[in-house]
Amino acid sequence: MKKEFREGIRDGIPIGLGYLAVSFSLGVAAKSAGLTAFQGFAVSLLNNASAGEYAGFTVIAANASYLEMVLMTLIANARYLLMSCALSQKFAPDTPLRHRLMVGYDVTDEIFGITIARQGVLEPYYTYGAIVVAAPCWAVGTALGVTAGNLLPLRVVSALSVALFGMFLAVIIPPARKDPVVAGLVMISFLASLAASRLPYISRLSGGTRTIILTVAISAAAAAFFPAREEAAV
Amino acid sequence: MTHNIYIYIGIMAAVTYAIRVLPLTLIRKQIRNRFLRSFLYYVPYVTLAVMTFPAILECTQSPVAGALALAVGMIAAWRGAGLFPVSVSCCVVVFLSELFLCR
Numbered sequence: 001m002k003k004e005f006r007e008g009i010r011d012g013i014p015i016g017l018g019y020l021a022v023s024f025s026l027g028v029a030a031k032s033a034g035l036t037a038f039q040g041f042a043v044s045l046l047n048n049a050s051a052g053e054y055a056g057f058t059v060i061a062a063n064a065s066y067l068e069m070v071l072m073t074l075i076a077n078a079r080y081l082l083m084s085c086a087l088s089q090k091f092a093p094d095t096p097l098r099h100r101l102m103v104g105y106d107v108t109d110e111i112f113g114i115t116i117a118r119q120g121v122l123e124p125y126y127t128y129g130a131i132v133v134a135a136p137c138w139a140v141g142t143a144l145g146v147t148a149g150n151l152l153p154l155r156v157v158s159a160l161s162v163a164l165f166g167m168f169l170a171v172i173i174p175p176a177r178k179d180p181v182v183a184g185l186v187m188i189s190f191l192a193s194l195a196a197s198r199l200p201y202i203s204r205l206s207g208g209t210r211t212i213i214l215t216v217a218i219s220a221a222a223a224a225f226f227p228a229r230e231e232a233a234v
Numbered sequence: 235m236t237h238n239i240y241i242y243i244g245i246m247a248a249v250t251y252a253i254r255v256l257p258l259t260l261i262r263k264q265i266r267n268r269f270l271r272s273f274l275y276y277v278p279y280v281t282l283a284v285m286t287f288p289a290i291l292e293c294t295q296s297p298v299a300g301a302l303a304l305a306v307g308m309i310a311a312w313r314g315a316g317l318f319p320v321s322v323s324c325c326v327v328v329f330l331s332e333l334f335l336c337r
Contacts, residue, residue: 013318014316014317014318014319014321015317015318017318018317018318018321021321021325034239035239039239039240039243042243043243043246043247046243046246046247046250046251047246047247047250048250049250051285052246052250053246056242056246059242060237060239060242063236063237064237065237066237066241066242066245069242069245069246069249070245070249073245073246073249073250074249074253077249077250077253078253079277079278079281080250080253080254081253081254081256081257082274082277082278082281083254083277083278084253084254084255084256084257084258085257085261085274086274086275086277086278087257087258088257088258088260088261088262089261089264089265089271089274091258093262093263093264097259100255100258100259101255101258101259103258104251104254104255104258104259105251105254105255107254107258109278109282110317112278113278113317114317116278154295155295155329155332155333155336156329158293158294158295158299158328158329158332159294159325159326159328159329159332160325161293161294161328162290162293162294162300162303162307162324162325162327162328163321163322163324163325164321165286165289165290165293165303165304165307165324166303166307166320166321166322166323166324166325167317167320167321168282168283168285168286169286169304169307169308169310169311169320169324170307170310170311170315170316170317170320170321171278171282171317172278172279172282172283172286172311173307173308173311173312174311174312174314175279176279177312182276182279185276185279185280185283186279186280186283189279189280189283189284189287190283190284190286190287190288192284193283193284193285193287193288194287194288197288210284211281211284211285214280214284215277215280215281215284218276218280218284219273219276219277219280220273222272222273222276222280223269223270223272223273223275223276224269226272227268227269227272228271228272228275228276
């Protein structure tokens with residue numbers, strides 16, 4: 001077994017455990033949209049997306065059109081487009097197509113985070129190691145949520161619901177400590193996101209749409225005013 | 235008209251995969267443009283920060299518990315804790331604080 005693959009498994013275990021907790025609450029949402037445990041399992045295995053799946057469940061619950069499902073999935077998952085663009089820069093230029101197709105299966109916030117944080121060019125087997133642990137946890141957790149979600153006390157569901165945000169913090173705070181521009185951006189993003197959720201007009205947009213608008217606007221402004229040093233940029 | 239659940243699932247999967255795999259397969263060269271490189275460097279931090287706050291205050295029973303989880307999570311991550319320890323400490327903070335905050 002390749003060394004990188006083992007390292008991927010090691011780093012994938014905490015991600016997988018976190019996924020179990022987070023996808024459990026996603027399973028609760030799937031159940032209220034009318035999905036069976038198998039269907040919830042299938043959605044998670046095929047999508048590996050928290051916000052995107054949640055948005056999809058609301059479309060299913062509303063019995064909305066297929067076109068609406070396309071648009072909703074596109075918007076809720078648009079940040080993966082940006083992450084994949086960033087990741088494309090990390091591949092050695094001669095990386096074969098099959099590796100690009102397989103890494104693309106599971107570009108999530110966390111897998112992206114650990115993949116991009118590694119020194120040097122992207123090593124596909126490291127990412128595969130993390131995927132083989134994390135992806136099944138995500139799918140199984142969703143199925144468990146559909147099956148057992150109603151059995152857990154509200155307190156426990158409430159506590160588990162912050163697991164996802166804890167993982168986000170663990171990805172963004174360490175670079176913020178090293179790079180004051182990133183630290184400033186994190187604070188600005190918090191404030192802008194709070195403002196966008198309260199102000200007239202923009203607060204009426206869906207959470208996914210607001211995320212896209214703010215991400216593009218703030219990142220573009222930062223890139224214009226604080227071009228990253230060559231070694232820092234991807 | 236009722237829609238087929240498996241067609242819904244198929245659409246979700248196809249769109250999500252396309253979003254992820256098209257940039258990985260179509261962009262083969264290093265992007266030279268400095269603005270674009272910087273933009274792509276900042277995107278993940280901004281997007282995760284935007285999604286975390288204020289959503290973390292709204293997902294718990296009491297917003298105070300969410301705020302405590304945010305503070306503890308940031309401190310733990312600042313001090314170098316990994317993904318899972320940070321995540322667990324946020325969950326524990328919410329569980330314990332809601333024992334007092336919500337009766």
